Amino acid sequence: MKLSASQLKEYAENGFLVLRDVFTQEEVEALRSESTTIFEHHRPEIWREKNGAPRTAFGCHEYSPLFRSLTRDSRLVDPVEQITGDTLYIHQFKVNPKVAFDGDPFPWHQDFATWHLDDGMLEPQAMNIAIMLDEVTAMNGALMFVPGSHQRGMIDAPDIDGRRWMKREDIARLITKASDVAIATGQAGDVLMFHANSVHGSGGNITPLSRRILYVTYNAVSNRLRNPTRPPFIAHRTFDPVEPAERSFLLTLA
Numbered sequence: 001m002k003l004s005a006s007q008l009k010e011y012a013e014n015g016f017l018v019l020r021d022v023f024t025q026e027e028v029e030a031l032r033s034e035s036t037t038i039f040e041h042h043r044p045e046i047w048r049e050k051n052g053a054p055r056t057a058f059g060c061h062e063y064s065p066l067f068r069s070l071t072r073d074s075r076l077v078d079p080v081e082q083i084t085g086d087t088l089y090i091h092q093f094k095v096n097p098k099v100a101f102d103g104d105p106f107p108w109h110q111d112f113a114t115w116h117l118d119d120g121m122l123e124p125q126a127m128n129i130a131i132m133l134d135e136v137t138a139m140n141g142a143l144m145f146v147p148g149s150h151q152r153g154m155i156d157a158p159d160i161d162g163r164r165w166m167k168r169e170d171i172a173r174l175i176t177k178a179s180d181v182a183i184a185t186g187q188a189g190d191v192l193m194f195h196a197n198s199v200h201g202s203g204g205n206i207t208p209l210s211r212r213i214l215y216v217t218y219n220a221v222s223n224r225l226r227n228p229t230r231p232p233f234i235a236h237r238t239f240d241p242v243e244p245a246e247r248s249f250l251l252t253l254a
């Protein structure tokens with residue numbers, strides 16, 4: 001699945017892009033059901049909110065054949081390959097459920113700050129591409145972006161409990177009015193992709209409506225990690241090129 005010229009332009013200007021109706025409801029249902037099964041388990045790769053509700057399941061494509069198959073789906077691989085212009089490997093895989101009532105915020109950050117400072121990634125040549133598994137609205141914890149912020153490069157951020165949340169004064173310089181923020185809402189089956197230096201975050205979810213989003217982070221093989229410090233389930237150490245599959249991940253499932 002290739003991006004059109006207008007989509008490439010929008011991405012270049014804003015640093016993020018929402019693609020509509022990419023995955024079918026049958027595919028979304030399969031991904032939701034797999035996520036539910038995964039969150040029933042207690043494993044070190046599954047991080048939780050303060051009250052025990054799931055927050056992030058990292059690296060579940062390593063043990064889920066369905067998710068493994070998804071990582072090769074050309075609807076995810078092709079647009080990232082088109083933008084990076086390189087062969088890709090999987091740097092990170094995760095599902096963030098932002099659960100009903102209890103989903104906590106993700107403060108403002110740039111992913112590349114962590115990837116560079118903690119994972120030893122040289123260039124912002126990795127990219128998140130995410131599938132909305134529920135309707136994502138302004139109320140249930142959609143991601144917010146500062147459009148164009150990816151063009152400013154990496155802004156240094158302190159290590160706070162293993163995360164590189166941005167300093168409030170830096171955010172206050174970037175956001176001085178409501179129109180400096182854009183919100184990435186969509187329907188289940190829509191896809192969101194964003195630049196490694198795009199400044200983003202998300203609010204908490206106090207609605208009774210869950211907001212599951214599945215993220216694959218692909219990195220250019222030439223930009224593989226040099227000296228990672230985070231655990232391998234968060235920053236992968238295998239740099240095998242991904243072979244895109246044209247058929248749906250449901251059909252290529254071994």
Ligand SMILES: O=C(O)CCC(=O)C(=O)O
Pocket residue numbers: 096098106111141142143200201202213
């Ligand atoms: O899922 C979210 O709300 C935000 C996730 C995010 O920005 C991250 O994991 O770096």
